[in-house]
Amino acid sequence: MNAYHPACCSPLDDHDPLPRPLPGTRLISTRFDPARLAADDFARCEIAPVRGVAKRQSEYLAGRLCAREALRRLTGVACVPAVGADRAPQWPGGVTGSITHGDGWAAALVGHARQWRAIGLDVEQQLPVERALRLQGEILTPAELEHLDGLDDAARAQRIGLSFSLKESLFKALYPLTLTRFYFQDAEVLDLDQDGARLRLLLDLNADWRAGAELDGQFVLFEGKVLSLVAVPAL
Numbered sequence: 011m012n013a014y015h016p017a018c019c020s021p022l023d024d025h026d027p028l029p030r031p032l033p034g035t036r037l038i039s040t041r042f043d044p045a046r047l048a049a050d051d052f053a054r055c056e057i058a059p060v061r062g063v064a065k066r067q068s069e070y071l072a073g074r075l076c077a078r079e080a081l082r083r084l085t086g087v088a089c090v091p092a093v094g095a096d097r098a099p100q101w102p103g104g105v106t107g108s109i110t111h112g113d114g115w116a117a118a119l120v121g122h123a124r125q126w127r128a129i130g131l132d133v134e135q136q137l138p139v140e141r142a143l144r145l146q147g148e149i150l151t152p153a154e155l156e157h158l159d160g161l162d163d164a165a166r167a168q169r170i171g172l173s174f175s176l177k178e179s180l181f182k183a184l185y186p187l188t189l190t191r192f193y194f195q196d197a198e199v200l201d202l203d204q205d206g207a208r209l210r211l212l213l214d215l216n217a218d219w220r221a222g223a224e225l226d227g228q229f230v231l232f233e234g235k236v237l238s239l240v241a242v243p244a245l
Contacts, residue, residue, distance in 0.1 A: 012088075014054045015075075018046040018068050019116075022079050027230050029205040032241055035121035035129070038080040041114055042072035057090050072116035073109040080120045081105065098186065108132075108182050113235055121241075128242040130183030134175045136234050142167035149174050151198045151212070172207070173199045175238040176227045180209050183225070183240045188215040205229060209240065 015021070020041040031037070044064035051071060052059040057078075060070045074090050077099065082088035084105065091099035091109070101107050107120035108131035119131045137145070143163065146155065149170055158166045177197050185191065192213060201208040207227040214220045229238040 012054075012056050016046075016048065016051040016055060016071065018043050018048070018051060019072050019075060022076065024083070027232055027237060028228055028239055029230055030228055032119070032121060032126065032129070032239075034125045035119055036080040036083045037117060037119045038076040038083070039115065039117035040072050040076055042068045042111070042116055043114065044068040047071070058092075060093075069111040069116055073111045073118060076116055076118035077107065077109055077120065080107065080118045084120050084122070096185075096189075106186070108179075110182075110237075115233075115235060117237070119239070123244065125244055126241050127244050128183045128187050130179035130181065130240045131237070132175045132178040132182060132239075133235055133237045134171065134178070136231070136236055137167055137171040137174070139163050139167040142170040145174075146170050149177070149194045151195055154198050157202075169202065171236055172202060172229060172238070175236045176207050176209060176229065176240065179227060179238045179240040180211075180225065183242055184211075184215060184219060187242065188219050190215040199227075200224070207238075 023039045026037040047064050047068045057074050078088050078090050091101055094100050099109055104123050105120055106123050106126050106129050108129045109118045110131045110133045112133045113135040119129055177194050180197055196213045197209055197211050199207050200210050209225050209227055211223045212221055225240055227240040229236055
């Protein structure tokens, strides 16, 4: 196991902040600071480098470090998921997972494929009110917009941001199963409570995932961020 840990990332953390941790999974997180990225960090971590500015490099490195440690704890084998042609992580056989990063925080969640067919994890900085209201028509369907009636601007912004993240998690869960891209208007959040949600697909992705299919999601708010999860149980 590579013992080197870059200064741009905080010590790896195994605390799972989600309200209902998935059985049989491992979540590892870290904080990252692009300003502290060193030129040889990828080589010393034994992780293939990625092109881009310091922010892109540090978030990628942080996510892969989390993924490697999560896989080690789940399977006993520490490996780094490769990047597929579609830029999605390529997980080892028998494992499914998801990597996310944003606002200086990165995490990876992995589980056995015998328990989970797919996992979608997403972290986002909570949207400022002005930006959320400006983007609401792009993120929400007409039916979802109706649910905003009667809410003040702060509550509207929070719901818009939660819907954004939950739909990202839904995409990350379903794309590996369908290899079909879809967008914010192609799914809707039906119910949203204190820390959970129900989402519905609005178009056919393949023979197994058709319009009307529903999945549960969950989320947690922390440090000005929202972390959301959508997981597909094994059959």
